[in-house]
Amino acid sequence: MTNSQLLILMKETGYSPEELGKQIGLSGMTLRRWMKKGGETSIPAVYVPAIRETCLRLISEGRLDPTSEAIQSLLASALPSGDYAAAIQNLGLDADFGQDRTISGDRILTGLVQIGAQSKKQADVEKNSGKVFSFKEMGKDWSERISALWAVIHSDTVSLPEKFIAYGALFYLLTPIDFIPDTVPFLGLMDDFAVLGLAAAYYARLLRLRNDDISI
Numbered sequence: 001m002t003n004s005q006l007l008i009l010m011k012e013t014g015y016s017p018e019e020l021g022k023q024i025g026l027s028g029m030t031l032r033r034w035m036k037k038g039g040e041t042s043i044p045a046v047y048v049p050a051i052r053e054t055c056l057r058l059i060s061e062g063r064l065d066p067t068s069e070a071i072q073s074l075l076a077s078a079l080p081s082g083d084y085a086a087a088i089q090n091l092g093l094d095a096d097f098g099q100d101r102t103i104s105g106d107r108i109l110t111g112l113v114q115i116g117a118q119s120k121k122q123a124d125v126e127k128n129s130g131k132v133f134s135f136k137e138m139g140k141d142w143s144e145r146i147s148a149l150w151a152v153i154h155s156d157t158v159s160l161p162e163k164f165i166a167y168g169a170l171f172y173l174l175t176p177i178d179f180i181p182d183t184v185p186f187l188g189l190m191d192d193f194a195v196l197g198l199a200a201a202y203y204a205r206l207l208r209l210r211n212d213d214i215s216i
Contacts, residue, residue: 007039052078108198116163
């Protein structure tokens with residue numbers, strides 16, 4: 001994590017160094033001293049977990065937007081390298097996927113293709129349909145997104161390669177290791193919800209262009 005990301009956090013929250021420092025448990029003077037050293041200077045590693053926890057708490061309080069690419073990048077940079085590497089390995093992504101930890105919409109879709117192209121991941125989704133459907137209880141929007149992706153993977157008019165993103169998104173929902181662990185109450189499911197939405201929106205556009213009658 002760098003000083004430039006700390007500046008982004010202040011911009012996203014509207015906090016002054018003193019206000020943000022109070023949230024993290026540091027003095028405003030300490031934050032100001034860090035920022036004088038330049039944007040690409042690394043923040044001392046001992047403070048990174050506290051900054052990450054502050055971000056997660058501010059998201060849960062509605063003071064940070066979890067869909068913001070800047071915030072996603074900040075959270076990803078604060079993950080211990082071993083945790084991030086474990087997520088990459090568990091999802092079956094290319095090793096270089098983790099070299100740049102920014103997570104854009106196109107990058108997520110590319111990752112979902114890599115995940116969904118694996119026959120074992122496809123089988124895991126089919127085998128765990130009950131668990132997939134259990135997430136519908138999270139609310140109407142969850143139910144609609146999951147139903148749409150399930151309809152895609154069982155459609156006779158969508159080719160297997162075209163189903164990879166849907167398989168990838170549903171496997172991502174199932175996996176216990178992702179970029180914000182599911183063990184973090186509420187927050188661990190927010191990135192899953194965003195991934196489902198991105199995948200569902202992709203198919204809505206694709207099928208609309210093809211005049212496919214699958215309901216998305």
